Amino acid sequence: MARIKAAPLAIKAAEYRTAPPPAKMPDPFYSSTAWRALMADIIAQRGRCCEDPDCSKPDRGRGGRIFGDHIVELRDGGAPLDPRNIMLRCGACHTRKTAAARGKRMAARY
Numbered sequence: 513m514a515r516i517k518a519a520p521l522a523i524k525a526a527e528y529r530t531a532p533p534p535a536k537m538p539d540p541f542y543s544s545t546a547w548r549a550l551m552a553d554i555i556a557q558r559g560r561c562c563e564d565p566d567c568s569k570p571d572r573g574r575g576g577r578i579f580g581d582h583i584v585e586l587r588d589g590g591a592p593l594d595p596r597n598i599m600l601r602c603g604a605c606h607t608r609k610t611a612a613a614r615g616k617r618m619a620a621r622y
């Protein structure tokens with residue numbers, strides 16, 4: 513009588529996320545001279561602090577690390593070098609806004 517071989521274990525770790533985050537690709541735009549120069553201008557004009565109306569950092573993170581954040585993101589068709597499309601945000605606000613924008617984008621797919 514032939515022995516029945518045990519089936520190979522075919523259970524893999526399940527992926528429960530319905531919208532896994534896209535792979536992080538550093539955008540060469542953010543290391544361009546034009547972007548860096550614009551950021552230096554904006555920070556010189558507005559001060560190095562978070563402009564997000566929902567910012568909860570003391571003193572709006574003044575003097576700390578500040579990100580130039582596109583109000584309408586580039587992948588959503590926002591103007592890359594228009595200061596009116598750029599809001600200075602601290603790390604916490606930047607992360608919160610980026611996650612919210614991604615959520616919206618994902619939701620719009622369905």
Ligand SMILES: [Zn+2]
Pocket residue numbers: 562563564566567568569572573601602603604605606
């Ligand atoms: Zn902030």
